[in-house]
Amino acid sequence: MSRLTSRFNWLGFSTFFGFIVLWELLIRLKLISFDYVPPPSEVFVAARDLILNGEMQLNLQHTLTAALVGWIIASVVGVILGVLLAVLRPMWTYSMASVDALRSLPIVAFVPVAVLLFGFSLQMEIVLSFYGALWPVLLNTFAGMRDVEPRLLEVGRVMRLSKASRIWKLQLPSATSHIVVGMRLGLAISLVLTLVAEMVGNPAGLGFALVQAAQALQPAQMFAYIVAIGVSGIILNAGLIRVARLLFSGQMASSGESK
Amino acid sequence: MRGLLPLVLLLLIWQMFGQADSPYFPPPSTWVTGVQPLLADGVLLTALGWTSLTFLLGLVLATILGATLGTLVGSNRTMDRAFGPSLEFLRVLPAASLVPLAALILGYTMQMKLAVVVLPATWPILLSCRSARRSMSPVLLDVPKTLGLSRRDRVRKVLVPALTPAVLLGIRVAGPLALIITLLVEIVTRINGLGALMGTAQANFLSAQVYGLLVIAGALGFVVNWLVTRAESAVVLRMSGRVEG
Secondary structure: OOHHHHHOOHHHHHHHHHHHHHHHHHHHOOOOOOOOOOOHHHHHHHHHHHHHOOHHHHHHHHHHHHHHHHHHHHHHHHHHHHHHHHHOHHHHHOOHHHHHHHHOOOHHHHHHHHHHHHOOOHHHHHHHHHHHHHHHHHHHHHHHHHOOOHHHHHHHHHOOOOHHHHHHHHHHHHOHHHHHHHHHHHHHHHHHHHHHHHHHOOOOHHHHHHHHHHHOOOHHHHHHHHHHHHHHHHHHHHHHHHHHHHHOHHHHHHOOOOO | OHHHHHHHHHHHHHHHHOOOOOOOOOOHHHHHHHHHHHHHHHHHHHHHHHHHHHHHHHHHHHHHHHHHHHHHHHHOHHHHHHHHHHHHHHHHOOHHHHHHHHHHHHOOOHHHHHHHHHHHHHHHHHHHHHHHHHOOOHHHHHHHHHHOOOHHHHHHHHHHHHHHHHHHHHHHHHHHHHHHHHHHHHHHHOOOHHHHHHHHHHHOOOHHHHHHHHHHHHHHHHHHHHHHHHHHHHHHHHHHHHHHO
């Protein structure tokens, strides 16, 4: 396998574009036709128009702001709480069952509660996004803190490190890859909850735009928005992994996460 | 058991200090009375029935689809590379973004609900089967050739037992996910089911009912989680027992 083929998945991407071309042809040749399934060319035009009149950017900005702000706060709080739970044994024995109980609650069921409490506002979206992302980060941090290589802990004891040093220098770095996984999960959840909140309550953002386009019978616009959402998700995820590898290359490498 | 302390404490404090007529935080005692109107005419039960039906049917379809596609994609390196990016793109699309589109194309029907539930729930099973198929021992794959087994027997006697643990692992993740998506569709479209009840209660500012329904949703989630974990460990235990023996 030449270096070029192994680097970039030409076959995969051409298959992907092949599907799109096939879709276009099938509809143009009237071989398949559904009421609300536009050909890719129409989707492209709709996307271009949305970008030109600024609607796409406006909605993207609203949704991403709500999701990211909630997610960042949740990540910070989640890591702190996760570390505390792992380090302070009494806190752990007296709350793990509660955390488990709350965790099995389908997160999406909180959307009506959030709308009830905070009304139709950006604040509501941020609170929801925060709550959704909190659990994966917290639980993964907790798991990562407890999953430290025993040899490392022995090293800490041999070097007579204080408890605080052990946490900061051994456990937390070791938990980094777990935390990153938790943050990635949290990001996906934040995004979904923000979208649902916009479809159900807050008349702003991508979720609301989707619902509006549906009511206006504009499937091309809807496809354009969906693609935008998908691409944003991919970019954010990839960005997070890049940053994590950059900042924490050592820790990520040791847990097998590096390139 | 001790771990439930914070939760119990929270509920107790809420009960003591909450005012029954508070629009935002009615105390837990009011939740039961809040849900009561739904018990009449079996509204709640019907709703639970719809949610459970969608969830179960969606999970079954997702299992079949995910196992088949995953095994196919995992068996052939070229197909894997070819379909990889397309599948990956479909995978990262949040299910929520598909709901309005599905509602437009398929209408407010059971098919639409199932379509939205099956797609995201397929991925954990698909990925699990794919990686299990890829790492299957070549020796094991040669056995049917050596024994001259028919295609059907090859699938039934070699592939299925080898991949079942992977399928179960996928179901372990897909189960709760399917429940979440089911509720999601119901909350957004208000077709039927528990989610629709929650959405309606919220729109009518019946906060006690919203909290009561939240508890019911939580119980449902807990049951699903428990079932899926038990099923998985029971069958995995049986399978590893068989290998030993």
